[in-house]
Each structure stands twice: as C-alpha cells, then as structure tokens.
Amino acid sequence: MKSTMDYPSKISNMNGITVIYDNRALNGLESGWGFSALVSFRDYKILFDAGGDGEKLLRNCRKLGIDLKEMCCVFLSHIHEDHTGGLWSVLEKNPLRVYLPASFPPEFKSRAGKYGAVVEISDPTEILPGIHTTGEMGSIREQAILLKTSTGLVVVTGCSHPGIVNIAKEAKKIDNVYLLAGGFHLLGSNKRELKKIAEDLKTLGVQKVMPCHCSGDRARKIFREEFGDNCVDCYAGKMVEFR
Ligand SMILES: [Zn+2]
Ligand SMILES: [Zn+2]
Numbered sequence: 001m002k003s004t005m006d007y008p009s010k011i012s013n014m015n016g017i018t019v020i021y022d023n024r025a026l027n028g029l030e031s032g033w034g035f036s037a038l039v040s041f042r043d044y045k046i047l048f049d050a051g052g053d054g055e056k057l058l059r060n061c062r063k064l065g066i067d068l069k070e071m072c073c074v075f076l077s078h079i080h081e082d083h084t085g086g087l088w089s090v091l092e093k094n095p096l097r098v099y100l101p102a103s104f105p106p107e108f109k110s111r112a113g114k115y116g117a118v119v120e121i122s123d124p125t126e127i128l129p130g131i132h133t134t135g136e137m138g139s140i141r142e143q144a145i146l147l148k149t150s151t152g153l154v155v156v157t158g159c160s161h162p163g164i165v166n167i168a169k170e171a172k173k174i175d176n177v178y179l180l181a182g183g184f185h186l187l188g189s190n191k192r193e194l195k196k197i198a199e200d201l202k203t204l205g206v207q208k209v210m211p212c213h214c215s216g217d218r219a220r221k222i223f224r225e226e227f228g229d230n231c232v233d234c235y236a237g238k239m240v241e242f243r
Contacts, residue, residue, distance in 0.1 A: 015041050015149065016241040017156060017181060020060050021051030021086070022212050025236035029060045034082035035158055035183050035213040038066055039075070041147045044128055047074045047090065048145060049158050052082040054089025060236055068094040075133070076100040077158025077182075078142035079108070082213075091115040099127055103141040124170070134170045138162030144182070146171050150243045152178030152207065159214055160185040165200045177206045179242065181234070183213030194219050198226035210234045 018038040025031035034052035038045060047068075051057045061068065074096050077083055088111075090096070095115035100108075102120035112118050119127070121143055124135040132146040140161040147154040153175045157167055164184045171177050180201065186194060197219075201209065209227055211220050212234035223231045232240060 014239070014241045015243060016239055017048075017154070017210075018064060018066065019212065019234060019236050019238040020047075020064065020066065021049075021057050022234060022236040022238075023214075024234070025060075027063075027237040029063055029236040030056050031236060032056050033213075034085070036083075036086060037156060037182075038064075038071075039145060039147070039156060041149075041154075042130060044073075044131065045071045046131070046145070047071050047096070048156050049077055049083040050074065050086035050090055052085040054086035057086035058089055058093070064237065068096075071096055072128075073097040073099060075127075075143075075145050076104075077144065078140055078161065079104055080140075080159065083158045084108075087112070099133070101136045101141045101143055103136060124173075132174055134167060137166065137170065144171070146174060147242075148175060149178060152176040154179045154242055155181065157182035157184070159183040165197055165204070168201055168204050168206055172204055177204065179208040179210065179232075179240070180206050181210035181212065181232070181240070184211045184215040184219060186211070186219040187214055187216040189216075189219065191218065191222065194222040195226070198223055202226065208232060210238075210240065 021036035036051040037048045039048045097117040098112045099119045102122045126132050130148040133143045142161050144157045155171045208230040210232040
C-alpha cells in the first residue's frame with residue numbers, strides 16, 4: 001500500500017488518472033457520494049468532474065499533493081450535483097476553462113463564465129490534442145472523456161447515464177478501449193444483467209475496467225469475476241498510470 005507521502009512527485013510526472021473524490025476512500029482521504037478525478041495526459045492536467053462537496057474535494061487535493069494551478073481546465077460529464085457541486089470552490093481558488101455539455105442551464109454557464117472560458121460541447125470533438133469527448137449522449141445529456149494513449153483509449157465516465165455499453169460503443173468509433181473507468185450507474189442491475197454488461201464490454205474489446213462511484217458492490221464483484229485482474233479497484237486516492 002502506498003503512503004500519502006508517495007503522491008506528490010508521482011502525480012506531476014505521470015500520464016494517468018488519480019481519483020480525488022469517490023464513494024469509497026483509502027489512505028486518509030475522505031469519501032463522499034460523487035466523483036472527481038485528475039486526468040493527466042501529455043501536457044494537460046484536467047479536473048474531470050468536481051464531486052459533490054467543494055471543501056472535501058479541496059482537502060483531498062491537498063492530501064494528494066494536487067496543485068490546482070497546474071490544471072488547464074475542468075471537464076464536466078453531466079449536470080448532477082454529485083459531479084458539479086464542488087466546482088465553485090475550485091474556480092474560486094483557481095479560475096479555469098470549463099468544458100461542459102451544451103444542454104447545461106444558462107445560469108450555470110454564466111456563473112462558470114465569470115471565472116474563465118466556457119466551452120459548450122454537443123458533438124464528438126477532439127478538445128485538446130489526443131483528448132476527445134463522446135459529445136452529449138442520452139436523455140441526461142452526459143459526455144465522457146477519451147484519451148488516445150499508445151495502448152488504446154482510456155475512457156473516463158461520470159455516472160454513465162447513457163449506459164456504459166453505449167459509451168464503450170461510442171468510444172470504439174475512435175479506437176479500441178484499453179481502460180474504462182468511472183461511475184457505471186449499475187446500482188439497480190441484477191446479477192444476470194451485470195454479467196451481460198460485462199460480456200458485452202468484453203465483446204467490444206474493452207481490456208480493463210475500473211468501476212467507481214455509482215457502480216455498486218454487486219457490479220464490482222461480477223466485474224472482478226469476469227475481468228479478473230483487469231478489474232481495477234476504485235477509491236479516492238487510487239492512481240492508475242498509462243503510457
Ligand atoms: Zn453520480
Ligand atoms: Zn448522475
């Protein structure tokens with residue numbers, strides 16, 4: 001088990017995901033209903049979602065040695081409070097460009113626009129070199145971020161309201177999926193449905209999964225059975241590196 005002392009230097013150099021905010025937490029971090037992660041890729045450090053509670057998010061950032069000033073921008077998956085509630089505490093400390101679904105309420109966009117540029121996303125787009133969005137999907141209008149790594153796509157999702165399989169299908173239009181990480185929204189699914197979802201993801205060629213946040217314990221157990229060591233445990237404080 002890594003100690004918190006290992007975090008700072010590692011985070012600044014790696015291509016990877018560091019989970020900042022999740023329903024589960026280890027290594028002295030605080031847990032909370034919601035999701036946020038630092039996505040580091042090439043020259044970019046992106047805050048993916050902002051959790052539900054801004055003060056908790058900032059405390060976890062401090063413990064992880066994450067410096068908000070190093071970030072280029074925020075990527076918001078969807079409007080729900082457990083992914084956007086922490087945003088204002090972050091922007092207050094450090095104004096950043098925000099990529100958000102175009103369907104967000106006008107009041108939200110203008111409030112975010114007081115701190116920095118707001119980039120509205122509707123369609124699949126390459127937002128930064130090698131970094132794509134699926135564009136808005138489903139009735140809740142959610143986007144996922146896609147990183148074009150040398151081993152395939154790393155996909156990070158917020159809640160996966162459009163369906164985790166649909167998101168994987170959308171990602172596959174760009175490249176094969178190496179890692180699918182984030183909330184999978186499977187708390188209400190039974191064992192049979194979960195097995196089918198795991199099989200569908202495997203059929204699509206998804207190599208690794210990291211079910212976080214709203215995925216649920218039952219899903220985590222079944223994904224572990226189906227993917228073995230390629231199912232990565234998720235909690236605030238978890239770091240995953242890739243090339
Ligand atoms: Zn959520
Ligand atoms: Zn949600």
